[in-house]
Amino acid sequence: MGVDDFALCKRQRYATVLIDMIDHRPVDVVADRRVGSTTEWLRDHPEVSVVCRDGSAAYAEAIKAGAPQAVQVSDRWHLWKGLGDAALKEVATHSGCWAKTNLPPREGRRAATTRERWHQVHALLDRGVGLGECARRLNLGLNTVKRYARIDQPERLVRAPAYRPTLVDPYREHLRQRRTEDPAVPVTQLLTEITALGYQGSANLLVRYIN
Numbered sequence: 001m002g003v004d005d006f007a008l009c010k011r012q013r014y015a016t017v018l019i020d021m022i023d024h025r026p027v028d029v030v031a032d033r034r035v036g037s038t039t040e041w042l043r044d045h046p047e048v049s050v051v052c053r054d055g056s057a058a059y060a061e062a063i064k065a066g067a068p069q070a071v072q073v074s075d076r077w078h079l080w081k082g083l084g085d086a087a088l089k090e091v092a093t094h095s096g097c098w099a100k101t102n103l104p105p106r107e108g109r110r111a112a113t114t115r116e117r118w119h120q121v122h123a124l125l126d127r128g129v130g131l132g133e134c135a136r137r138l139n140l141g142l143n144t145v146k147r148y149a150r151i152d153q154p155e156r157l158v159r160a161p162a163y164r165p166t167l168v169d170p171y172r173e174h175l176r177q178r179r180t181e182d183p184a185v186p187v188t189q190l191l192t193e194i195t196a197l198g199y200q201g202s203a204n205l206l207v208r209y210i211n
Contacts, residue, residue: 001045002052002075003059005033016041021052035062042066054078118154121145167201168194168209175210 002019016030016038030037039062042048048067052075053059063072074082117140124134135145151157168175171194178185178193187210191203199206 001027001048001050001070003038003063004054004075005056021050033058035065038062039066042070055082114157115154117144118148118151118157121148125149166205166209167199168206171197171199179210 002021003016004019005014005016007013008015014033016033018027018030018041019025020027028041030041035058038059042051042063043066046067046069048070050073051063051067051070052073053063054075055078060072063070117138120138121134121140124137125131129137131145131149132142134140134149135142138145148157174194174197175190178190187203187207190210191199191206194206
């Protein structure tokens, strides 16, 4: 059995869907994602022997209470996403390696803000101020302060790649090939082509991506 939540009204109301993982068909829908509701559903289905879920502690608790006989496993999507997130964090941790290349530091307001925050955090740390107090005084998240604290120089922060995945990524090779064939191809034409292939983003996003 697969257990996951989905939005009935984004950020306001969610439900839980139960999927037969053998034939990939929905079996039932629970009207919310509370622990008690999922627990009750599982208790009514003692035949469930394996439950595939995301990293939600709530679902883990519900499965433990409602189907203690079942083995809990991570679904492939969340497993790969967790691996990808861990890889990104590892790359960011070793951002000092970028300083050994010929890539210049990023400039602009964001880079300037990053440097300023780094100096503010380390000035407080040098005076013996704790991480929590640093976060309070600078109005920053504790995890942000921790990240600045473990970096020994601000250039390591501003040299790290700022790239983030976008909706255009799956169509990158198509765009590259089309622009190689016709460097003057209009963006509107490219938008039409990748929309036919499944792209669901905006024209502005495509323009920024190409730039």
